[in-house]
Amino acid sequence: MKKRVTLTFPKRAVQMPVTYRLAKDFNVAANIIRAQVAPNQIGKLVVELLGDIDQIDAAIEWMRQQHIHVSLSLAEIVIDEESCVHCGLCTGVCPTEALTLHPETFMLNFVRSRCIVCEQCIPTCPVQAISTNI
């Protein structure tokens, strides 16, 4: 499971070895996508958290307890309806059933509110109809 989050560190937490603690205590890998961190200043990190979904949730809870502000990414999945051939391959990897095939029409159905932007569907699409908006 993958979750993209923005972490905002208060001054006192900027030096905290957060990625090390996530890996050691929660078995969650943190891939840093963007960083704006300077000593003794408020810092920001955009990271992709990879691991078991329960462990990621526990890691997020732990970061909040450390007064690190955690906001879920504003990235959204975009489906190019003109390219989609409704093959259903993407539905097989979607962990939240945000992507399903309609039982009668066999057309792809995307329920945005269920999507956690894990991006697992993107590489499965044979016609590259799935992307993110950022």
Ligand code: SF4
């Ligand atoms: S990114 Fe794709 S696979 Fe992941 S939850 Fe959203 S629709 Fe499903």
Ligand code: SF4
């Ligand atoms: S894998 Fe691509 S073409 Fe197939 S249903 Fe999903 S979005 Fe459409």
